[in-house]
Amino acid sequence: MITHLVPEVFSISELFDIEGITEDPNIPFSLDAQTQKKETLHLYDTFDWRAWGKNTAIILSRNQLSLIDIDNGRKVSSFRFRRTPQSFFPEEVPDKKTRSSLQAFSKLRAFLRLGTVLTLEQSMRVLDRNVKTVATIELRSILSAPDKETKRFITLTPVRGFHKEFGKLTRHILNNPACAAKSTYRAFYTTLLSAASCKPESNGSKTSVKLSPENTILESARELLLSTLSVIHANETWIPKNIDTEFLHDYRVAIRRTRSILARLQGILPPEELLTYKQAFRGLGRRTNHLRDQDVYLLEADRFRKLLPPSMRDSLNPFFTDLRNSHKKELRSFSRHIASEKHRRFLQEWESFLKSDHPSDPDTTPDARCITSDIAVSSIRKAWKKVIRHGRASSPEATDTELHALRLDCKKLRYLLEFYSSLFPLKTLRRVVRQLKNLQDNLGLFVDLSIQQNYLDTYLSSLECEEESLRLAASIGGLLTALHHERETVRKEFHDRFEKFDRTETQTMFNELFKHYR
Amino acid sequence: MKTIALYSIKGGVGKTASAVNLAYLSSLAASPTLICDLDPQGASSFYFRIVADKKYSSKKFLKGNKKIYNNIKGTDFDNLDLLPADFSYRNLDLELREEKKPQKKLKNNIQELNTEYPYIFFDCPPNLTLLSESIFAASDVILVPLIPTTLSLRTFEQLLDFFKENKLDTGKIKGFFTMFERRKAMHRAVIEEYGNKSRFLHQVIPYNSEVEKMGIYRAPLNAVRPHAPASIAYRNLWKELQRELQA
Numbered sequence: 202m203i204t205h206l207v208p209e210v211f212s213i214s215e216l217f218d219i220e221g222i223t224e225d226p227n228i229p230f231s232l233d234a235q236t237q238k239k240e241t242l243h244l245y246d247t248f249d250w251r252a253w254g255k256n257t258a259i260i261l262s263r264n265q266l267s268l269i270d271i272d273n274g275r276k277v278s279s280f281r282f283r284r285t286p287q288s289f290f291p292e293e294v295p296d297k298k299t300r301s302s303l304q305a306f307s308k309l310r311a312f313l314r315l316g317t318v319l320t321l322e323q324s325m326r327v328l329d330r331n332v333k334t335v336a337t338i339e340l341r342s343i344l345s346a347p348d349k350e351t352k353r354f355i356t357l358t359p360v361r362g363f364h365k366e367f368g369k370l371t372r373h374i375l376n377n378p379a380c381a382a383k384s385t386y387r388a389f390y391t392t393l394l395s396a397a398s399c400k401p402e403s404n405g406s407k408t409s410v411k412l413s414p415e416n417t418i419l420e421s422a423r424e425l426l427l428s429t430l431s432v433i434h435a436n437e438t439w440i441p442k443n444i445d446t447e448f449l450h451d452y453r454v455a456i457r458r459t460r461s462i463l464a465r466l467q468g469i470l471p472p473e474e475l476l477t478y479k480q481a482f483r484g485l486g487r488r489t490n491h492l493r494d495q496d497v498y499l500l501e502a503d504r505f506r507k508l509l510p511p512s513m514r515d516s517l518n519p520f521f522t523d524l525r526n527s528h529k530k531e532l533r534s535f536s537r538h539i540a541s542e543k544h545r546r547f548l549q550e551w552e553s554f555l556k557s558d559h560p561s562d563p564d565t566t567p568d569a570r571c572i573t574s575d576i577a578v579s580s581i582r583k584a585w586k587k588v589i590r591h592g593r594a595s596s597p598e599a600t601d602t603e604l605h606a607l608r609l610d611c612k613k614l615r616y617l618l619e620f621y622s623s624l625f626p627l628k629t630l631r632r633v634v635r636q637l638k639n640l641q642d643n644l645g646l647f648v649d650l651s652i653q654q655n656y657l658d659t660y661l662s663s664l665e666c667e668e669e670s671l672r673l674a675a676s677i678g679g680l681l682t683a684l685h686h687e688r689e690t691v692r693k694e695f696h697d698r699f700e701k702f703d704r705t706e707t708q709t710m711f712n713e714l715f716k717h718y719r
Numbered sequence: 720m721k722t723i724a725l726y727s728i729k730g731g732v733g734k735t736a737s738a739v740n741l742a743y744l745s746s747l748a749a750s751p752t753l754i755c756d757l758d759p760q761g762a763s764s765f766y767f768r769i770v771a772d773k774k775y776s777s778k779k780f781l782k783g784n785k786k787i788y789n790n791i792k793g794t795d796f797d798n799l800d801l802l803p804a805d806f807s808y809r810n811l812d813l814e815l816r817e818e819k820k821p822q823k824k825l826k827n828n829i830q831e832l833n834t835e836y837p838y839i840f841f842d843c844p845p846n847l848t849l850l851s852e853s854i855f856a857a858s859d860v861i862l863v864p865l866i867p868t869t870l871s872l873r874t875f876e877q878l879l880d881f882f883k884e885n886k887l888d889t890g891k892i893k894g895f896f897t898m899f900e901r902r903k904a905m906h907r908a909v910i911e912e913y914g915n916k917s918r919f920l921h922q923v924i925p926y927n928s929e930v931e932k933m934g935i936y937r938a939p940l941n942a943v944r945p946h947a948p949a950s951i952a953y954r955n956l957w958k959e960l961q962r963e964l965q966a
Contacts, residue, residue, distance in 0.1 A: 206793075326795075331768040331769075332768055332937075333767070333768035333769060333795070334795045360792070360793040360795075361791060361792060361793030361800055362769075362790065362791055362793055362800075363792065
């Protein structure tokens with residue numbers, strides 16, 4: 202039995218007079234009003250609006266950070282937060298309840314101050330004959346509205362056990378329909394967002410392009426590539442700020458997706474351009490490799506330390522200091538690159554190439570007129586068969602090269618499934634992706650552990666023979682051993698995982714997908 | 720859910736003041752806290768300016784859970800709710816006698832509240848009756864405020880004897896001293912003798928006229944006079960009590 206006290210929100214006009222409550226003979230209440238004051242509301246969310254996606258508003262005002270359920274305006278949690286940071290991570294939040302709610306939205310993403318709104322606020326208590334508070338009222342005018350029109354809201358919050366009084370007050374407010382109308386917290390919050398010129402869900406990393414199966418593949422490819430380009434653009438502005446690691450991650454995913462679409466466009470795009478762009482995006486992706494590896498290390502710093510016995514943990518510190526320094530350097534050089542004239546021109550050319558609609562030359566691009574669904578089915582089938590073929594051919598020991606190669610095959614298949622997701626029934630597609638993901642998790646972990654081992658190995662050889670590096674070298678050695686064991690466990694699991702994927706059940710699922718366009 | 724009774728056979732020892740102040744401090748830690756005012760005088764209800772609904776009575780209280788739940792009122796403080804007392808509570812004892820297993824009545828009646836309130840405080844009437852026995856069974860800790868005088872200590876002994884006779888758990892009983900006046904030799908002597916015993920909490924609440932003024936402020940002392948000596952003492956007492964509850 203938990204009662205939640207849900208406030209009522211009304212939108213009001215300038216004519217609305219709250220003092221009228223005390224003049225109503227049916228309402229034996231008085232008002233205890235605070236003075237009206239200006240209040241700045243800071244709106245927080247992750248770059249990709251995760252809290253909004255879970256119907257939660259994160260608002261900081263007067264040193265109080267509150268999480269509010271957008272559906273009903275109820276405060277989920279609230280605590281004193283003395284800063285007004287540009288961004289913060291859930292770990293920085295001292296309040297346990299808020300922290301775990303924020304972590305449930307995202308563990309890796311920072312919460313950014315996405316908007317700031319100036320409001321005029323007046324709060325008051327409604328008192329009964331015993332001077333007991335029976336409800337609270339908050340009058341709020343949103344001053345920084347883009348259309349210059351001040352929007353006004355009134356929030357009436359009940360006090361437990363005073364429902365009758367709450368009902369009377371609600372009826373009184375609605376008594377004059379010219380001045381007040383029932384509204385919702387969602388409407389209030391959306392007004393705040395638009396006053397701050399925020400558009401939720403405007404920054405996603407996933408391509409959510411709705412393709413039509415009858416369009417030519419050239420049209421569909423252009424649409425997909427433009428959508429990944431928008432992800433590239435969106436993340437580029439944020440990467441140099443070094444706020445969280447997901448900007449770079451999403452950026453890299455967008456590049457890989459672009460490359461994997463390009464790889465399928467033989468005979469669809471003119472060969473010369475295709476080659477140039479393929480190479481250019483490969484180069485761009487490469488430039489981010491070190492940066493991403495370093496990000497992963499720094500994210501895993503805690504786990505790495507815990508792999509070692511407590512006495513060895515502090516010896517790793519110089520390693521992480523070196524890592525942070527080279528990360529800084531790497532980030533600076535990459536930021537310089539994306540700000541360069543050359544890179545800007547490259548993206549502009551790419552965009553105008555995608556947008557240009559001069560007709561395709563049938564000699565160089567014979568397949569450009571193929572319809573999307575045909576290509577979708579044939580390329581998914583091809584990629585799937587390739588995974589099966591390579592997986593079955595892998596030796597009982599499952600060598601590094603085999604697993605690395607298979608990981609790439611799986612990735613390609615996964616991207617294809619994502620690109621063409623709008624063409625297939627969602628339910629079947631999800632089941633296929635789930636099967637594939639299970640295998641990918643194993644391969645991904647294996648490759649990550651391999652890269653980490655290589656990096657540590659190189660780092661170890663770079664250490665100079667000095668006495669102070671002795672403990673550092675020992676702890677790196679310890680870490681290498683621990684990671685090696687982990688990797689071998691993952692390797693042992695591979696055949697099991699692959700067998701689960703290579704089953705008639707999966708085959709039926711794929712066939713079900715393809716059946717859709719037979 | 721932890722249940723804490725503020726109980727004494729003797730009146731005027733600071734039960735209500737302690738219940739109100741400790742419950743307020745508990746609510747500050749963001750735990751929803753409930754005070755059940757069980758005294759027909761309704762002093763803690765008065766402190767929070769809360770009057771029970773006209774239809775609420777001891778009969779509803781005895782029906783328990785949902786009936787109790789519907790009559791809980793929010794105080795003017797976040798996370799602090801109160802179940803107001805009604806004057807009909809003066810008949811609670813007679814009515815309890817009609818019930819089956821009256822000693823377990825209160826414990827059963829508040830069972831469903833545990834999902835919402837991690838802390839429940841009982842502000843008890845000053846006597847030793849069937850209702851008191853029901854409170855003893857429902858409480859995890861029975862806090863007994865004592866003025867450092869022989870008469871107070873005597874009632875404390877009486878309570879312990881009662882527990883032993885009825886084979887109740889005397890471990891639940893914790894005494895603490897209130898209205899301590901340093902200038903009085905007897906107060907000093909009593910605290911010297913009993914203050915360190917395991918059945919007593921160490922923190923002593925000094926005599927402070929601000930406590931009496933709670934009737935004017937009609938709010939917990941820590942909310943309006945956080946720097947008053949009694950406010951500080953209650954904060955320390957709450958810390959000590961929390962340690963006690965965790966143990």
